[in-house]
Amino acid sequence: MKIFLALLALGGAALAIGKIVIWGDNSVGYGSYVPWGLWVAAYGFLIALSAGSALVANMYYAFGREGYKASARSALLLSIISLITALPLIGMDLGHPFRGIMVLITPDFQSFLPWAAWSYVLFLIVSLLLLKKAKSGSDTQMLGKLSLLLATLFTIFEALHFGTVIAHPVWNSAITIPLFFATAVALGYCILALLGEVKGEFVRTMLIAHLLIVDIMEIANISVQWHSSASAMQAAAAEALASPVFWVFIALGVVFPLALLSQRQPPSSIIKVAAASTIIGLFAAKYEFVTSAFAAAQFAALPTAYTGPGLTTHYVPSALEIGVTIGFVAAGALAFLWSVQTTKQPQ
Amino acid sequence: MNPKMEDPVVTMLDDLAKALKRPRSARKWGMVIDLTKCSGCYACTVACVAEYKLPPGVVYRPVMEEEIGKYPNVTRKFTPRPCMQCEDPPCIKACPVNATFKRSDGIVAIDYNKCIGCRSCIVNCPYGARTTDLGKYYTANTPELKGYEMTETYEYNKSWNREKKGASPIGNAHKCHFCTNRIEEGLLPLCVTTCLGRATYFGDLNNPDALVNRVLRGRNVEILKSELGTHPKVFYLT
Numbered sequence: 196m197k198i199f200l201a202l203l204a205l206g207g208a209a210l211a212i213g214k215i216v217i218w219g220d221n222s223v224g225y226g227s228y229v230p231w232g233l234w235v236a237a238y239g240f241l242i243a244l245s246a247g248s249a250l251v252a253n254m255y256y257a258f259g260r261e262g263y264k265a266s267a268r269s270a271l272l273l274s275i276i277s278l279i280t281a282l283p284l285i286g287m288d289l290g291h292p293f294r295g296i297m298v299l300i301t302p303d304f305q306s307f308l309p310w311a312a313w314s315y316v317l318f319l320i321v322s323l324l325l326l327k328k329a330k331s332g333s334d335t336q337m338l339g340k341l342s343l344l345l346a347t348l349f350t351i352f353e354a355l356h357f358g359t360v361i362a363h364p365v366w367n368s369a370i371t372i373p374l375f376f377a378t379a380v381a382l383g384y385c386i387l388a389l390l391g392e393v394k395g396e397f398v399r400t401m402l403i404a405h406l407l408i409v410d411i412m413e414i415a416n417i418s419v420q421w422h423s424s425a426s427a428m429q430a431a432a433a434e435a436l437a438s439p440v441f442w443v444f445i446a447l448g449v450v451f452p453l454a455l456l457s458q459r460q461p462p463s464s465i466i467k468v469a470a471a472s473t474i475i476g477l478f479a480a481k482y483e484f485v486t487s488a489f490a491a492a493q494f495a496a497l498p499t500a501y502t503g504p505g506l507t508t509h510y511v512p513s514a515l516e517i518g519v520t521i522g523f524v525a526a527g528a529l530a531f532l533w534s535v536q537t538t539k540q541p542q
Numbered sequence: 543m544n545p546k547m548e549d550p551v552v553t554m555l556d557d558l559a560k561a562l563k564r565p566r567s568a569r570k571w572g573m574v575i576d577l578t579k580c581s582g583c584y585a586c587t588v589a590c591v592a593e594y595k596l597p598p599g600v601v602y603r604p605v606m607e608e609e610i611g612k613y614p615n616v617t618r619k620f621t622p623r624p625c626m627q628c629e630d631p632p633c634i635k636a637c638p639v640n641a642t643f644k645r646s647d648g649i650v651a652i653d654y655n656k657c658i659g660c661r662s663c664i665v666n667c668p669y670g671a672r673t674t675d676l677g678k679y680y681t682a683n684t685p686e687l688k689g690y691e692m693t694e695t696y697e698y699n700k701s702w703n704r705e706k707k708g709a710s711p712i713g714n715a716h717k718c719h720f721c722t723n724r725i726e727e728g729l730l731p732l733c734v735t736t737c738l739g740r741a742t743y744f745g746d747l748n749n750p751d752a753l754v755n756r757v758l759r760g761r762n763v764e765i766l767k768s769e770l771g772t773h774p775k776v777f778y779l780t
Contacts, residue, residue: 219708220676226599227673230661290659290674290713297658298638308638308662361632361770362668493670494623500604501587504678 200529207522210515211283215292224513226505228498229489233512234288236482237520241281241527242353243375243481244474247383248274249322249346256325257339262397266390268329272534273386274346275322278315280527287519307359311352318345330538350379357484365420365431365488374412374484378477381405385477388470395463402466403456406473410449413480417441427491434490440479441487448476486510550740553753554730561746562728567646571720572747572775573731574757575622577764579741582607582620586733586742590718593732595695597704598678602671602718603733622742624733625650625671625718626766626774633663633672642715648775649720651698654710663715668767669774677712679704696723720744747775 214222225232252271255263263270286295299316302309325338351372358371384405388398420432435441452469455461461469492498492508561569582605590596590603606621631650634642641656642663652663664672681688692705697719702711721731725744729735734744745754757779764778 215708217707220674220713221678223676225661226676227664228670230664230674288660290661290715291657291708291710294639294656294658297656301639301656303638303640305635306638306662308660312638356662360636360666362666493668494606494621496606496608496621497604497623497670500606500623501601503599503601505599505674505676506601 197529197532200525200532203525204522204529207519207525210518210522211287214287214515214519218515220290222513222515224511224516226507228492228506228508229486229510231288231485231489232510233482233516233520234284236485237478237524238281238285238288239353239357239485240478240481241277241284241524242349243379243477244382244386245274245278245281246346246350246379247381248277248386249318249342250380250383251387253339253343253346255339256329256335257343259336262394263387266387268326268538269390269535270383270386271322271326271329271342272538273531275319275326276527276531276534278319279530280523282315284520284523287523307352307356311349311356314345314349314352318342318349321345326538346379350375362493363488364423364425364427366484368416370412370416370419374409374416377405377409377412378481381409382474382477385470385473388466391463391467395466396460399456399461399466402470402473403453406448406452406456409477409480410453413444414449426495427488430491431487435483435487438483438487441483444476444479444483446476447472448480452476550743550753551730551735554734554743554745555728557745557749557752557754558725558730559728561749561752562726564746568748569647570747570775571627571647571649571725572745572754572777573624573627573720573734574743574754574777574779576739576741576743576757576779577619577621578779579739580605580620580622580737581739581741582618583738585736585738586622589732589736593695593721594697595691595693595704596716597675597691598680600673600675600716602673602716621778622733623669623671623766624720624776626669626772626776627720629773629775630771632666632668632770632772636662636666638662645722649722650717651719651722652715652717654698654700654702654714657710657714659713659715661715667717668770668772672715672717674715675704675712677704677707698722699726 248270251263252267252274254260255267286292289295298309298312321338321342325335325342328338329335354372354375357366360366384401388402417432417435420428423429452473455465455469489508498508584605586603587605603622603624606623608619610617610619627648627650634644639656639658641653644650661674664674679687679691692703694701694703704712731744734742743754743757745752761779764780765774
């Protein structure tokens with residue numbers, strides 16, 4: 196397993212270097228009318244995964260909930276690693292990847308992105324200190340609460356980065372912030388289920404509850420877009436419904452996990468399968484959230500006014516985008532497995 | 543020459559010379575496009591692409607073409623779409639590193655050396671007025687990459703070339719800037735001088751006697767997406 200992940204990570208790193216040194220943005224599927232694609236979606240998903248894992252970890256570290264104790268350390272490690280994985284991935288999306296650090300050095304706080312970036316940095320510092328403190332057996336409540344607060348903040352800033360875009364009514368909606376939160380919380384409970392240290396029935400109940408919340412919000416969002424009088428909203432809904440990725444969400448993020456979890460007292464393996472399925476389904480939902488917003492150009496006649504690479508509303512991620520995403524996620528998974536196995540569990 | 547017969551370009555050049563005598567902060571550049579005169583010749587688009595050696599996928603002034611009505615009462619509407627140079631530009635608020643900014647004369651500019659290429663400004667522009675340089679060349683799949691695609695071009699009072707892979711302006715957001723280099727030398731934007739139907743007017747909106755203001759009087763004026771509150775400085779006569 197580790198060798199397989201390492202090979203994928205090496206492949207992803209090679210492609211990433213190729214993108215920076217040789218191919219540049221020549222090798223990507225996004226452009227001017229669909230400026231954000233798979234990498235932005237994967238980044239948003241990993242940020243949500245990080246926030247959700249931080250919630251699970253800090254239910255114990257911040258609030259002392261014993262039920263979460265066994266999974267707390269692994270969840271915090273996952274939270275840190277998924278955030279660290281998200282950052283180079285979004286760096287790859289930049290036209291000038293090495294200038295990405297300037298968001299921290301010369302931030303313009305008119306934009307929500309520097310707010311999010313600084314929240315990531317502070318979260319990483321606090322969470323690493325929390326890990327250290329937990330290992331030494333000291334009181335973790337203060338750092339745990341701070342860690343959770345920062346995870347909440349970066350989720351809000353991330354949601355606002357999309358939610359304040361007046362050019363895209365699909366995002367510029369009151370549902371964006373609660374949807375980001377609901378996704379993060381549902382992912383947190385998926386992680387809790389996959390770590391498998393907590394009582395099955397408790398995890399099943401929490402997973403069903405949060406899955407229902409996020410699924411209903413996603414489906415309601417599509418329904419509202421479909422019935423909207425705004426052409427951009429209608430186009431986004433039509434694009435989503437025509438996309439196989441949306442149906443991956445319906446299949447793996449709604450139908451399959453809910454069917455599995457509706458059984459009475461299912462074995463933990465079934466709960467884990469439902470959680471893994473939900474994670475893939477929610478990734479598909481995040482991808483659709485990002486890309487379907489570009490289904491309609493700012494003016495209907497714009498795409499035909501001047502043609503050229505990137506001047507289309509049709510987006511398919513390139514092989515390089517897919518390869519780098521898989522490689523980076525594999526590197527994150529490898530780092531997680533290694534860190535869980537090499538760090539001692541608190542007594 | 544009878545002033546009534548004067549070419550609008552000559553009048554606008556005089557207005558421009560007067561505006562340049564005032565400090566930059568006292569000017570507010572604006573554009574008026576008379577859609578009843580635009581014939582959809584694309585001279586403005588072509589001139590702009592040639593002047594700035596725009597690579598594949600980068601365009602500053604496309605002309606949108608729509609067919610309106612039903613046979614036999616059908617008309618074609620041509621809408622040139624430069625950057626709106628908004629008073630309250632959403633692109634500026636979206637830039638995380640202050641690489642895009644509004645100059646004191648109202649022109650929204652980009653510092654290519656600061657731009658990180660996150661495309662947040664492109665996403666936030668409600669007019670689709672920004673495009674990204676993906677590092678492509680028209681002659682990429684030919685035996686020889688032609689030099690004209692990499693020679694110097696002038697934007698924002700600086701010289702740029704596309705010789706070095708991955709270096710600015712490649713990887714950056716691009717947009718129309720009302721030909722800043724030209725107007726500061728007393729020349730009109732190229733889309734104005736090349737407009738065959740003299741449908742595009744340019745000048746200082748702070749000067750009530752400038753042609754760009756006079757043509758607005760008594761006409762139906764359309765502002766694109768005015769409901770968004772971005773306050774564009776490009777006006778359409780319909």
